[in-house]
Amino acid sequence: xxxxxxxxxxxxxxxxxxxxxxxxxxxxxxxxxxxxxxxxxxxxxxxxxxxxxxxxxxxxxxxxxxxxxxxxxxxxxxxxxxxxxxxxxxxxxxxxxxxxxxxxxxxxxxxxxxxxxxxxxxxxxxxxxxxxxxxxxxxxxxxxxxxxxxxxxxxxxxxxxxxxxxxxxxxxxxxxxxxxxxxxxxx
Numbered sequence: 567x568x569x570x571x572x573x574x575x576x577x578x579x580x581x582x583x584x585x586x587x588x589x590x591x592x593x594x595x596x597x598x599x600x601x602x603x604x605x606x607x608x609x610x611x612x613x614x615x616x617x618x619x620x621x622x623x624x625x626x627x628x629x630x631x632x633x634x635x636x637x638x639x640x641x642x643x644x645x646x647x648x649x650x651x652x653x654x655x656x657x658x659x660x661x662x663x664x665x666x667x668x669x670x671x672x673x674x675x676x677x678x679x680x681x682x683x684x685x686x687x688x689x690x691x692x693x694x695x696x697x698x699x700x701x702x703x704x705x706x707x708x709x710x711x712x713x714x715x716x717x718x719x720x721x722x723x724x725x726x727x728x729x730x731x732x733x734x735x736x737x738x739x740x741x742x743x744x745x746x747x748x749x750x751x752x753x
Contacts, residue, residue, distance in 0.1 A: 639674070662745040677722065680719045
């Protein structure tokens with residue numbers, strides 16, 4: 567398995583990116599490969615299995631929090647600690663990417679609501695993604711993304727919507743200078 571060690575380095579050119587995963591067999595997938603191709607190393611942590619998150623990101627280039635089978639609303643110690651920990655990248659203005667559960671955790675940290683669709687719908691499979699004007703100005707977006715979730719989220723106060731969808735309208739947003747999230751699991 568490519569990402570089976572806590573720290574994986576290919577061409578380490580500086581501080582590693584903190585990778586937060588939520589299952590024993592999860593990997594950083596395509597995102598991890600892209601970071602390695604850019605010459606960054608990965609510091610992989612799994613809080614659900616007891617790994618601690620750093621008190622500061624001074625030793626890291628940024629952080630990526632991935633998805634998982636749990637909800638940001640679960641009353642589990644590791645979920646609450648991880649949501650609280652998100653103050654670290656925000657306070658230190660370090661690059662942060664939240665994917666799926668990572669996005670929902672940031673929403674909760676910012677005081678937003680994460681919850682099921684009002685008609686009980688889920689997103690499992692490939693769904694159209696529509697970039698907003700601000701999103702289009704940043705990058706080219708894929709027309710379809712893979713989704714696997716039963717909850718969506720409100721757009722937190724101060725966030726800029728970057729992409730939307732039909733079932734869950736808030737699909738990607740930016741918060742501040744360095745925090746980015748996507749509800750898509752297709753990493």
